Amino acid sequence: MNQKKSYPGKVYLVGAGPGDPGLMTVKGKTLLEHADVVVYDALVSPAILQTISPRAEKINAGKRRGRHSKLQSETTELLIEKAKTNAVIVRLKGGDPFVFGRGGEEMIDLVRSGIAVEVVPGITSGIAAPAYAGIPVTHRLYNSSVTFVTGHETTEKYRPQVNWQAIAMGSETIVIYMGVHHLSKIIPQLVAGGMSLDTPIAMIRWGTRPEQTQLVGTLETIVAQMTAEKFEAPAIAIIGKVVNVPSLIAPYL
Structure with missing residues (x-):
């Protein structure tokens, strides 16, 4: 996605797939291995979380019925703040970020805030x-x-x-x-x-x-x-x- 950006960091909206780590894309796995920050959802499997770089900051932004750790607006603000001081920020979502994953909402808010965004599709459940x-x-x-x-x-x-x-x-x-x-x-x-x-x-x-x-x-x-x-x-x-x-x-x- 070609766009003007105001900050050095780039946010990757990455689909983690439905749970089996073997179903995650090579590109998504590579980003997890090189990420500075990973903001992940509740449905991302533990096996996939284990592939994240040990040096990366890991933040749980998961939403489960009756137990929301962060509001959607708070998650977006967090991504914006992390993009100001980090190069590679992965927003890790279960399944595909654009299939009932609110990835479209986050992309719009990030781009409007001057944050570069790239979408990495995942296999939907x-x-x-x-x-x-x-x-x-x-x-x-x-x-x-x-x-x-x-x-x-x-x-x-x-x-x-x-x-x-x-x-x-x-x-x-x-x-x-x-x-x-x-x-x-x-x-x-x-x-x-x-x-x-x-x-x-x-x-x-x-x-x-x-x-x-x-x-x-x-x-x-x-x-x-x-x-x-x-x-x-x-x-x-x-x-x-x-x-x-x-x-x-x-x-x-």
Whole structure:
């Protein structure tokens, strides 16, 4: 990104991927090895944090439900301040910084403040977590469309809510980020939009990590299953016929 800058430092918005350190890009890993400062999120796995240069200043700016260590505005101000006195500042985000990661907001604020910014994409959990569970988000026999949508909305949005009924009518596969705590409210809207209660759904927690777990059910059963199993965030939901693909290969494994 070519831009004028007012300070010597440069901020790299780096996607750490979903958790497995082997899925992080070579460029992202190289930046962690040479960074002066790393400001990281809560969902960045410990294995990836261990690859950060020992000389780098490490700052936790993670946000988890009910436990925000820093406000978004405070994180941006921190990045600006670090860019005034350091050369390489890595803003390390789980998944991809531009996929429900607030990377776009941070980029705009940084550039407006005269800070040079470069974006290093990462593999998003909405693709990687299903893949590790053997679920392809597209399959030509089952779907020709997939929708990625957040199940957790902020009051500072451009519109008040996701139109779940429209999504149900317009997409054969739906991948929901951050939807665990709202799934009981989302499902009735999907059904009202025409989805059958028999529609398969998979919930995948800690995708691509050694502790990855999953639940498979239907729109009718999944909330009760989650309650019984005490299934908690962070997790991705995949809805649609592609959820049944692993059952087709199970007899051969």
